[in-house]
Amino acid sequence: MNRLRAAALLLLSLAYPVLVYLAMGRFEPRWLALLLFALALLRAVATRQPVWLAASAGAGVLALLATVLNQALPLKLYPALVNAVMLAVFAVSLRFPPSAVERIARLSEPDLPPQAIAYTRRVTQVWCGFFVLNGTLALATAFWASERTWALYNGLLAYVMMGVLFAVEWCVRQRVRAAHGHG
Incomplete structure (x- = not known):
């Protein structure tokens, strides 16, 4: 349930x-x-x-x-609120490790080597940047865009951008793992 x-x-x-x-x-x-x-x-x-x-x-x-x-x-401010919360979660995890991405990575690989921990920290920083950008755009569309533009951005484009970031990070991760003999 x-x-x-x-x-x-x-x-x-x-x-x-x-x-x-x-x-x-x-x-x-x-x-x-x-x-x-x-x-x-x-x-x-x-x-x-x-x-x-x-x-x-x-x-x-x-x-x-x-x-x-x-x-x-x-x-219309709800998507900006969600981004602010996600930014807080990821940013706080940088201050008080393990980072958010490291916690997620440890679910499938409990014994991460030091270079993987450094990598997950960097990915967490990238996600913080994403949440700043996405939250700013969500806020801007709420205040200054039409309802249609707001819905298009927050209901589609933001998810496409998130998917692209996931895909790019996955590709980078494969190269990093291969470079360190884990691929």
């Missing part, structure tokens, strides 16, 4: 910009805030980690603002 809940949460999170875009103009923002509140509530129930509880609280505040003000802007 936990996997089903996690999968539903992931799908809802990924589809959020598209769902909001499709509902804009058909429903008042205060009713769309229910979607964001449901997402925040699911996230809070699904995790016990303080950072995700804080993110859920932030989403709850955005939902409350959308409800009280009956404005779409708080709904």
Whole structure:
């Protein structure tokens, strides 16, 4: 059941910009805030980690603002909030190792050699840069772009950029592993 809940949460999170875009103009923002509140509530129930509880609280505040003000802007700020949270998670892990990417890598390879640890630290830094760029663009589209542009960027282009970063990193990792005799 936990996997089903996690999968539903992931799908809802990924589809959020598209769902909001499709509902804009058909429903008042205060009713769309229910979607964001449901997402925040699911996230809070699904995790016990303080950072995700804080993110859920932030989403709850955005939902409350959308409800009280009956404005779409708080709904459009959610992708920027997610990027800010991810940036915080990855940046804090650089200050207090192991890095976020090292933790993920250790799930499949518990005994990482020192060069792999250095590599995962560098990849974590790259992801921090990605979250800064992506979060800035998410914020800019929320404030200054049309709803269509906001949905296109946050519901498609951001995911394409993420996929490209994953693919490039995977290719680089294969070369690094081969260079160190692990490939």
